[in-house]
Amino acid sequence: MRIESTYRKLEDFDEVNIYDITEDELYTPAPQEYESFHTPFEKTLNHLSSDLDIFVPIDDGNDYIIHRLGLNFLISKKIKQSEIAGRLLSKVSPGLYQVLKEPFKEVYKTHETKFMRFNYHFNEKLARFSNVKVVYDMEKIIVISDHRDNTETSPTVMEEGKYDEKANLIEYFSQTGSYYKINDRYSWTQGVYNILNRSREQNDEYYNIIFDRVIPEDKPLIKKLLDELDHGRLNYDTVIRIKTEEGTLKYIEANLYSKFDEEGNLLSRYGLFKDVSTDSTRKVARPVDFLLKGFKNSKKLALLIDPLSIKHYEFSEGFYDFIEEDPETYRHSTKIIENIAEKRVRNKIKEIMNGEKGELIEKATYYVHGDKNNKKIAEIYLERFEYGETSHSIGFITDITEESKKQQELIESYEHQSILIKEVHHRVKNNLQVLNSFLNLEKRAYKDQPEIIIDHMQSRLSSLAILHEKTYNTSDFKNINLKEYIVDQDSQLRSLIGLRDGIEFESEVDEDLNLTIEVITPLLLVIDELTMNAIKHAFPDKSVPNKKIIKKINRLDDKTAQLIHKDNGVGIEDPSSITKNLGCEIIKNLTKQLDGKIELFQKDNGVGYRLTFPISMEHTIE
Template sequence: MRIHKEYRRLENIEEVNIYDVHEKEFYRDAPKEFDMEKIPFQNVMKNIKTDVNIFLPYKDGKDFIIHGLGNNALKRGNIAQEDVEGRLLSKSSPMFFQLLYESLFEVYKTRETKNMRFLYHHKEKLARLTNVKIIYEMGRVFLLSDHIDTSESSLYISDEEKREEDKANLIEYFAQTGSYYKINGKYSWTQGIYNIINRPRDEYDEYYNIVFDLAIPEDKPLTEKIIKIMDSGTSHYESIIRIRTNDGTLKYVEINLYSKFDEKGNLISRYGLMKDVTTYSHDKIRRPVDFLLSGFKNSKKLALLIEPLNTKQYEFSQGFYHLIEEDPEEYRHSKAVVQNIVEEDVINNILQLVDGQINELEETFTYNVKGNENNQKICEIYLERFEFGSESHSIGFLTDVTEERTKQLELMEANEHQKVLIKEVHHRVKNNLQVLNSFLNLEKRAYRDKPTIIIDHMQSRLSSLAILHEKTYNTTDFKNINLKEYIEDQDGQLRSLIGLRDGIEFESDVDGDLVLTIEVITPLLLVIDELTMNAIKHAFPDKSKPNKKIIKKIHKIDNETAELILQDNGVGIDDPEKITKNLGCEIIKNLTKQLDGHIELFQHENGTGYRLTFPIYMSHTIEG
């Protein structure tokens, strides 16, 4: 037998590692030297999980008389109570005397409770763990022990599968991963949680959330929102919060929460899994909302507004702060920002939206930057209020159109036809946002258990529309848009969002003189997005496969028609009939119809391809 002792400061516990001990070393035959009075409630003690071992000090603590051992201890030693009762510990179990004497003597002399943990190893692998509490009461030393595994009579576990399961349950003692239960308002925390928050257990921990209470001020609204959502009928929620431990360490904690409700919707219990993910690069730590915001990170004139009506839980893309000329680190969102709007009717409409009197707002207004009338910007805003469960949420878009409005006026004065085109752009942008909302609703139903797919699809679409929106606002010609420039920008976004993550290369060959109208290029870009996401989803099931490619070729067939060929070098399609009926293909068919085009699936030697023919020109849908 080999012993290694170590004091765990974090848990305030003495840990004893015991290597290669056999059950025959637990107890020896020894003569009975003392008559002991009967232990009260002995039958009750046999039926509780915790072992209660009772020792009487002998000769002022030089040795200890065994008054009684717990049921599990007797079972492991394959002995009866009468085999050890009234014996000296040093003679009946020299091994336990060696392990426990100092601690038993310390508690006997100081009368202070002591916590210990015993870890039994076999061939350098952990086989059993026992948590021990030593207490002095009524002239006796009580040793209370809880065993992780009490199903076997010997130290060695014959069932290898059961043994691996037990060891898996011990992993939290050595990792930055933990879990908890909340039942009847009280919390039960595993050791992994204490490893995350860098402190030992406290007797009051069952009365409050010891992780959420450490959230940094910026994430307090998020934790309040999470708790409120989980109490209101949601069965599962996942997110990442930032906490600062009592010693000042900043940590990122990934949380997965699960709630159980009765038939009437009343909360019964909650279970949570938490993991310290601080060691990962902060660039890789993302909440789902971060993926949406990243689609607008390079746009200074178009801003995505998430929860703009909530002054505590808002999330805005960089374009918002660029427009109002505020530092995002110092900015604190409030109704005061609305007072810098010049038009009173717009202010009133926004306040009605805040109060829930209306659910949608679309306005153009003049904004005095920081209240300065000499620094004005013309802005367009679209805000929508909606209900999800019992919660009210909002989302919107804010666009700086100052330069564009000046150009609009010039174009309107110079050419009435240009005015029609400008109206059409705004109309189509609005329609595109409504299309995105429809796609999102469809995919929420189709991929409810696959949020990563929804996020990837929405991020790609948002990126393409952000490119389209910004480029069309920076041109005065809405009929002759060079397609090659857009495709190059789109490829750049795909490489950034998907290529680096999944190891996919994007290549394009586009006629340099192919120019399209806004009516054609908008659905075409969305079709390319859908085809690309379809290929990413189905063509490369083996993520480790090298040299993955998605190639686009767009050329003119004649002066009126063009052709798109998009193909991958993936695994191909076993059942074309099945693939053409999935949600992605249905979306592609609808967009193709909007484009007045024709699309067909073909398979080549390595992978799958689509051929889309479409008109270069389409008639306007808005008349002056």
């Protein structure tokens, strides 16, 4: 709050400009400290057009006990006389105390009446001014205030001390307006003038500009409802017919409310009007229809006009698509909130409905018709703002169900790829450790034959290189087609050894034989060892033609497959001797790792092995 004071000598009054006074500065609840006395003619005072405030000086005029405040202040702050009487002004209204303490003290000391004008500014706009007389009488400070509102803005807005363009916009588009009446004076929002299709006039505060346009047939209804509202009825809802100045007939939904004091005396009246005009053939064109057409055919974005109002809401078609309701039969209800999965979001919406919060921006899961098997994801924006006695709201719902699904798939894909990368690194490490172990064994066994060690290592590295190359860009480690690997393995062996030693490699593999990576890794190494053994022992005479190593791999049943590995070499004189060489030991260990079974069989010429093994083993990648 900022205060600037000027004495206007010609008019002989003090002008006080007050900038952006806050609600807390205007009113803060405080406990009663002093006993209040009865005010004569209280009922009469409540019907004065001006406010009359009474203060009792204490502490030599440095503070003041509030005895009575005018109705404008009480109603705008929604408090009762009993909630401010007997309290210190400095505690109940620090802002007003700051403004009034010096002029009050001057009047208290001099007993001379003081004339003042208070100008209230909000957001750099003059919203309200008050002509004030400060009088000393009966050892009390009495303040008589005649409040006036800036005619360029809505009176209701100024009672609340704020100017909000959104409220005018909402009232314009929804064809709603409101008024309130205190001390027999009316304050009208801009929306009422939109309905009447006319501008504000100077005398509008002195009569009901809506009821004055009611057609003769509905005059008895107006008389009845006003009579009931004057005598204890708190609210009355009805539809009335009016004729505008240019002769247009309109149907107006009226929601009227009365407020009474503790003794049953009428304090104020508040009303909300909505233009619900229709004719026999079509809906009368309204501004809100033009606005909603901007969202026509939008399935993903919905505009919500006054979604917190059960009676006066307007939604674009995207809202009905989202909740999967027919706009012709849908009836707005707070029950729709219960279909939101997140309790946190439900609670925040309820806080906005209760006026505890002003804005909500949330992502929420919505169960269509409460069905958890039919859920949608939305971004929700909701804003509530007060406009005098009227509460308005505006909102947007953006359907991001598909986008959320794609985003979740990307997240899961990223997490999956991270696991795969870790697994590939783990497998590379394990395979290198296996190769290192084989190398150490062969260094001791073939220390005088380095060419054997090199051939074996080249073969193993080639097979593992094929494996890693083919699995690098896949995420499916459960269904690896074996034939592709065997074809590539034969090609590598032919390049490394076949061309050098004149050996042909022939393979026959079932087309649909798919293995898990836990199976295919040791299987390829077993084939390597069997092949290197055959190269080493089956063909001692390098000049012999038509040397062949043949593989056949086929499925035996749903769980088991078989490898037949054979050569057309010199064969084995003593089969028992083969089990003692290093190559055979390596094959046994790999077969054990494969959870398979291997056996040797002899042909007329050459040696053969039969290996049975499972098609799948426990898989670590999901």
